[in-house]
Amino acid sequence: xxxxxxxxxxxxxxxxxxxxxxxxxxxxxxxxxxxxxxxxxxxxxxxxxxxxxxxxxxxxxxxxxxxxxxxxxxxxxxxxxxxxxxxxxxxxxxxxxxxxxxxxxxxxxxxxxxxxxxxxxxxxxxxxxxxxxxxxxxxxxxxxxxxxxxxxxxxxxxxxxxxxxxxxxx
Numbered sequence: 147x148x149x150x151x152x153x154x155x156x157x158x159x160x161x162x163x164x165x166x167x168x169x170x171x172x173x174x175x176x177x178x179x180x181x182x183x184x185x186x187x188x189x190x191x192x193x194x195x196x197x198x199x200x201x202x203x204x205x206x207x208x209x210x211x212x213x214x215x216x217x218x219x220x221x222x223x224x225x226x227x228x229x230x231x232x233x234x235x236x237x238x239x240x241x242x243x244x245x246x247x248x249x250x251x252x253x254x255x256x257x258x259x260x261x262x263x264x265x266x267x268x269x270x271x272x273x274x275x276x277x278x279x280x281x282x283x284x285x286x287x288x289x290x291x292x293x294x295x296x297x298x299x300x301x302x303x304x305x306x307x308x309x310x311x312x313x314x315x316x
Contacts, residue, residue: 170201170203170315171206172245176199180217192220203315211248211285239267242311255300294311
């Protein structure tokens, strides 16, 4: 219960800050996040492939939290006896970059694509997967605060790809 209260307070403090245009080098930010996740990556044997990542207009700490949640979830929601394989890439679409974090995890059914971004909406029991069900809601709010959008495509048992868009710095 304490963890849920702490996470809810954290979520309530997320707000759009008027700091002007801030540039974030996604490669640098992701390297730091992967360093923070190194124990979990080593423990699970996760294989993470990273493509060339751009510089975007976003707050670096927000971008770090987005990557932390999405990569952490890709490792957490893995299939039993399958090495987690995660691919992180970005493609340019007009004035934005669209990021994709793809995994070979448990996936989810289409009826849950929107639900997973709602506060405290868990698809699994706490006994099976720890957490409070707030991580993807935080991602959605941070992406929106930085002018983008977030969505998922998935197939149960086949993995998921979480996408989010952010404005290009150039």
